[in-house]
Amino acid sequence: MGKATVRFYELLSKDEQQVPDIDIERLLDLVSNIPDQDAYVRLARLELLGSVHTPQGAGRSLQCPMIIVDRITRDVRMRIEHGRRYRALELDEGDTIAEPTHVGLFERNVVGIMRQTGQSPGPASLRDFLNYAVFDEEMTIRPLVDRDALRALAGVGKLTRINLELDADTAAEVGGPANFLADAIRTFKQNLPGVSVELALKFSPNGPEDTSDRALGMVRQLFTRNALGSAQRANIKYRRIEDDRSDSFDFLAQAVAQEVEVEIDSAGGGPSNARVSEAIREAYDKQYEDILSALDGTRTDSPSA
Numbered sequence: 001m002g003k004a005t006v007r008f009y010e011l012l013s014k015d016e017q018q019v020p021d022i023d024i025e026r027l028l029d030l031v032s033n034i035p036d037q038d039a040y041v042r043l044a045r046l047e048l049l050g051s052v053h054t055p056q057g058a059g060r061s062l063q064c065p066m067i068i069v070d071r072i073t074r075d076v077r078m079r080i081e082h083g084r085r086y087r088a089l090e091l092d093e094g095d096t097i098a099e100p101t102h103v104g105l106f107e108r109n110v111v112g113i114m115r116q117t118g119q120s121p122g123p124a125s126l127r128d129f130l131n132y133a134v135f136d137e138e139m140t141i142r143p144l145v146d147r148d149a150l151r152a153l154a155g156v157g158k159l160t161r162i163n164l165e166l167d168a169d170t171a172a173e174v175g176g177p178a179n180f181l182a183d184a185i186r187t188f189k190q191n192l193p194g195v196s197v198e199l200a201l202k203f204s205p206n207g208p209e210d211t212s213d214r215a216l217g218m219v220r221q222l223f224t225r226n227a228l229g230s231a232q233r234a235n236i237k238y239r240r241i242e243d244d245r246s247d248s249f250d251f252l253a254q255a256v257a258q259e260v261e262v263e264i265d266s267a268g269g270g271p272s273n274a275r276v277s278e279a280i281r282e283a284y285d286k287q288y289e290d291i292l293s294a295l296d297g298t299r300t301d302s303p304s305a
Contacts (some may be wrong), residue, residue: 002264002271004069004114007257008144009123011109014138018295024065024105028052030134031067039194040072041133047072048121048129049098053273064112064284065105069121069129070098102273104280108295110144112280114262115272119230129273134218144256151248152219157241159212162201162219165233198233211291212238219251257288258283 013019032052040125041048049070055063074096079086091097101120104112111124123127203212219236233253260279262271271279282290 002262003259004116005257005264006104006112006114006254006280006295007123008143008284008287009111009113009205011111012294014140016140017165018140019109021092021107022109027105027134028054030065034133038133041129043128043132045124046121046125047074049131049205050133050134053102053277055274055277059274059278062281063274064275066280067103067105067126068100068273070100071119071121071125073097073182074097074249082084100270102276102280104277104284106284109292110284110295111283112197113274114280133192144291147255150233153216154264155241156216156236156249156270157212157239157244158205159236159238160213160246161203161237162196162199162203162215163171163200163233163235166197166199256287256294258287 010018011022031050034050039049041050050259051068051070053063053066053068055061055065056074074091075101076089076091076097079088080089099120100116101122102114102116103126104114106112111126114124123141123143127139131138201215205214216236216238222234235248236251237246237248239245240247262279263275264271
């Protein structure tokens, strides 16, 4: 058995408004019916392949329908090691390396995402894949978070430190096209695949008062959007408004997520789709109340999927 974390997100309209439930069965059909010549989707330097899992058989009530998005690697730059002896990892003609991310689909446009590795596609890649290959109207994705946790941030006085650790794709999302870090992050993505970006901001006690307020607003916005969905670390240290005492806040601890055990199929190179589907469904059931409390807003027009 292996352990994995399922994080829950909500699919929203482009302007981050809730929409009527997407037809899951139709969504699965659209993904599975993408012609082979169009199935490999290139987004910037990333190549993605989508497939589906529809629960079948006696255990289908314990599973959830899934989209599986694989990160495809054709140019292999790895080798096999045994007793400090090495040989090239060679693929047969037409073979690729596929690193999967499993996406469980639920009502109210909730998705549960389980990544196999830190290099597997993240929520931003899922969004881009669906927008490119499936949806007629652009959608976005946002992590479900504890709304009470957001209200707790009202007690933050002055920030003293921000710590973020992000994979390069997420860091690029955070940086944005106009951010002063954008050029450096773009270099990381292109020339140093697989690295993460760690950012530590320290605030001088003698700095301008509005610096802390603006930084806290930016971090709160990142938390309520998709930007921190794949973070390895995201926390702040601050002084409380009420008594000026030091305190800290860990954003990842407030996200709606659940650790689960997954039975590994060694012959298949990882857990089977059925086992992952069961694990994501188990995580959903355990987090059901938190998921409901995190869903808010008013539904508007339906996307065309």
